[in-house]
Amino acid sequence: MPIPHNAKKVFQGIIFDVYQWDQPMYDGSTQIFERIKRRPSADVIATVGDSIVVLSQEQPTKPLFPSLPGGGIELGEDPKTAAMRELLEETGYQAESIELYSEENGGGHKIEYINSIFIAKNCTKIAEQHLDAGEKITVGFCSFEEFLQLARNPKFTTARNLIIDMYEALLDETKKENLRKKIFG
């Protein structure tokens, strides 16, 4: 359920805003309810031949972890533009075509945090990496089977629904083939 229209923004931060409102309870009383809105992000499943791009990434408060290309969506930027920008900045790669895989709330019940996942097909290198002051990134490649196993690595950082889809593909051959077709088909 989205944050209701009558909610007040009681704090505006850099990536987190806090909202509160009076919520009617089942017994007729009201309680102040509180929710977070987090700056949305986009991740990219980028293919090069029959491989998928996987980053080894390090950030000032986060030791080495595998991830997909991606990052925060800027204010006023649409998710697809953010996905293409992050892919180019973090890897130097550009896609032949890019399409939405999913757009879901990854924050759970009390946190509104929209994660968009894009599939970027047939990528080629057109530039050098161009990293932020808070990024150290090594670009790597893995097979589809290795990609699915990444879900089982507790350090792998991506949208929650994608991790679940990867586990489901590991449990169910039909789902696996559907995911393979979506990414490479």
Place this chain on the structure above:
Amino acid sequence: MPIPHNAKKVFQGIIFDVYQWDQPMYDGSTQIFERIKRRPSADVIATVGDSIVVLSQEQPTKPLFPSLPGGGIELGEDPKTAAMRELLEETGYQAESIELYSEENGGGHKIEYINSIFIAKNCTKIAEQHLDAGEKITVGFCSFEEFLQLARNPKFTTARNLIIDMYEALLDETKKENLRKKIFG
């Protein structure tokens, strides 16, 4: 990585506090980093004979969903006490013994949100449900196999690490038997 000691609490909410600090970047510059601290919660895997207690729950902003007994830890309350209290309030059941299963950050990198999971063994009904004004709860029971399948229900609400452990048990017989022993052994 926990919120650093020099971080300032810039907003104090009901369940969410916001912290900020100056974070040195790799190029020597600094940026304001922001993190959320969320009120911690406890969930309970409660056994009755060879069944596990599963709730059908409804909240004012959240339609029907399955969950374990559990909820927010009160200020100053220890997680085990909270787990026993929530089990009693939501189900009327009390455990013969209760032990910690896991205590992990369920909020990801930028949100500190400690989820404690307890295993409450050989529960018996000693009281009637005693629900908050914001809860509608029906108590149900499921087998261990049905419990594992709950991980695959997108509406099932519990700590992220437990969902991953349940998926791992579905993928790996040894992990499944270890989880079964932890819960029932």
